Amino acid sequence: MTAEIAYNQSDFAYRKEAGVNQSSLKKILDSPAHYQAALKFRLIPSPAMEMGTAAHCLVLDGEDAFNGAYVKKPDNIKLTTKEGKEWKASIGRKKVLGTGGKDDPWGSVQGMVESLRRLEWYSGTDAEYIKRNEVSIYWDWMGVRCKARLDSVLVEEGIVLDLKTTDTVDPELFAKKVVGLGYDFQAAYYAKAAEVAYGKPFKFIFAAIERKAPYTVDLFEVTPDMMAEGMYKCEKALQIYAECEKSGEWPNREPRILSLDYPGWYNRVSMEEPAQPTENLDDIF
Numbered sequence: 001m002t003a004e005i006a007y008n009q010s011d012f013a014y015r016k017e018a019g020v021n022q023s024s025l026k027k028i029l030d031s032p033a034h035y036q037a038a039l040k041f042r043l044i045p046s047p048a049m050e051m052g053t054a055a056h057c058l059v060l061d062g063e064d065a066f067n068g069a070y071v072k073k074p075d076n077i078k079l080t081t082k083e084g085k086e087w088k089a090s091i092g093r094k095k096v097l098g099t100g101g102k103d104d105p106w107g108s109v110q111g112m113v114e115s116l117r118r119l120e121w122y123s124g125t126d127a128e129y130i131k132r133n134e135v136s137i138y139w140d141w142m143g144v145r146c147k148a149r150l151d152s153v154l155v156e157e158g159i160v161l162d163l164k165t166t167d168t169v170d171p172e173l174f175a176k177k178v179v180g181l182g183y184d185f186q187a188a189y190y191a192k193a194a195e196v197a198y199g200k201p202f203k204f205i206f207a208a209i210e211r212k213a214p215y216t217v218d219l220f221e222v223t224p225d226m227m228a229e230g231m232y233k234c235e236k237a238l239q240i241y242a243e244c245e246k247s248g249e250w251p252n253r254e255p256r257i258l259s260l261d262y263p264g265w266y267n268r269v270s271m272e273e274p275a276q277p278t279e280n281l282d283d284i285f
Contacts, residue, residue: 019147188230
């Protein structure tokens, strides 16, 4: 099994290349129809996702790339006015990051990156640092053409590093997010891509950073158990994909009859001891 590696490839060029990516492929575990829908309907990014993308760009691609893609909105300009519209037209296709307010996009991006750069893995600025980021890998896996775009590949250390912006780095809540969003699938998929490309096994680490001050960063190394579960999901998804490709059919799943119960954290009112009156009302009046 061999792989093609592309360094410094633009996101646009990566998207044009043939291959199945993990973000779409994992939808096939819901049903082949879910996978097809993921291809047709592109997710509209939320403001939080936009901030995360901007932080990715600044810390991974460098200031030149960031300044070519983003611009800070002047405090004295409203985009709805004539002056604001003229200014917006003057910046071309650059995305605008506002300042102040509840989220403070520009300040939050700068704060996240400043916090990340305290880590040695994110402190570089030279060409070699940029080269090891946003690495595109193309390979065949179980008869399916696959592709992946890895945030950072530390070849000597045998580590794939993936940056995630998040509301909190609380371990329990972040683990819930990992499972809910299929990041275990992503970890296994990317680790496999790196292994095929560089001929050695890789660990996978999430660098999770909070979007709001003080922009706390924690590193989460995916355990062997989670990696094995993620790998099982990847191979199952590829098997389903290959079968659908062969048949030309991408069916939805059949309706299910499911039991609905309270989640484990719910505190049942009926299980509580009934409140006992502390005094007799006759004694009060």
